[in-house]
Amino acid sequence: MKIVDLHCDTISWLQENDQTLWHNQAQYDLKRAKDSGIYLQLFAMFARPAEPNTVLREILKQVEKFHAEIEANQSWIYTLNKYTDLNEPDNQGKLAAVLHLEGGECLGNDLETLRLLYRFGLRSLGLTWNERNQLADGAAERDAGGGLSRLGRRVVAEMEDMGMLLDLAHLSERSFFDALNYYRHPVLVSHANAFALCGHWRNLTDDQLKALRDHGGVIGVTQVADFVSETQPGIDTMIDHIVYIADLIGIQYVALGSDFDGADDMVIKDVAGYRNLPEYLLRRGFNNQEINMILYQNALAVLEKVLPGP
DSSP states (O other): OOEEEEEEOOHHHHHHOOOSSSSOSSSSOOOHHHHEEEEEEEEEEEEOOOOOHHHHHHHHHHHHHHHHHHHHTTTTEEEEESGGGOOOOTTTTTTEEEEEOOOSSSGOOOHHHHHHHHTEEEEEEOOOSOOOOBBBBBBBGTTOOOOHHHHHHHHHHHHHHHEEEEEOBBEEEEEHHHHHHHHSSEEEEEEEEEEETTTTTTTBBBHHHHHHHTTTTTEEEEOHHHHHHHSOOOOHHHHHHHHHHHHHHHHHGGEEEEOOOOOOOOOSOOGGGGHHHHHHHHHHOOHHHHHHHIIHHHHHHHHHHHHHOO
């Protein structure tokens, strides 16, 4: 079994709590991830929005933590910089780690900072967290109706040129549609669900889901209880989102994005619970081919187009 998970906040958690990736008290560690079939993981760095230089210092500490943990566990995990790294003989049987930045506050007004972080291994970026920043309006600004700034458009264009994944999670609706206009590659929505089933402001409307399909992207269905159901969050209601999205736009656009260590209340409590997910999907009528698409193939198809390698 292979699983691609498009979002966890474990690196931020480890840096804050001075623990290790191999084994810890968080929702995700390498030992449980390997036992559960995790094949590729996007590891998010996050710092609460603040003055850009302050945030940058926090993010650089997390960059260091990420690479230190990769080095300490190099028999089990490696940094994926380009898609072809998956095929390297030395990487077989190991977990691929993609470094992601959640929120662009640390970039300030400098494209050079983005390029520097790329040199440090950054391969995926979400422009905002929930609030407005210098790049775009976040999802919490939904009443303001703002989209990408001029700087945000320049950042998106630079990401496209460098071959960096664009994550539309946490964006306001206008920012979401703006980003699709300025980025030609397939996109990720790393961790969100269907607004039609759960009216949380971080979930995607049907129009957003259809636009995601038209752009060739994928949505990582998330396990955060607040995004699953307002009344009965659980694994079955999480799978309701997978069924709904697959019926609306096609199963080839559905992936997984847990948000482990980004929220306390999860319908799958930790990464160890992933080992049971294929059986739950089978019971809901998905066949083995469809299950593999959800678990890893759809997400890998996007990575292959954006991070192809030389």
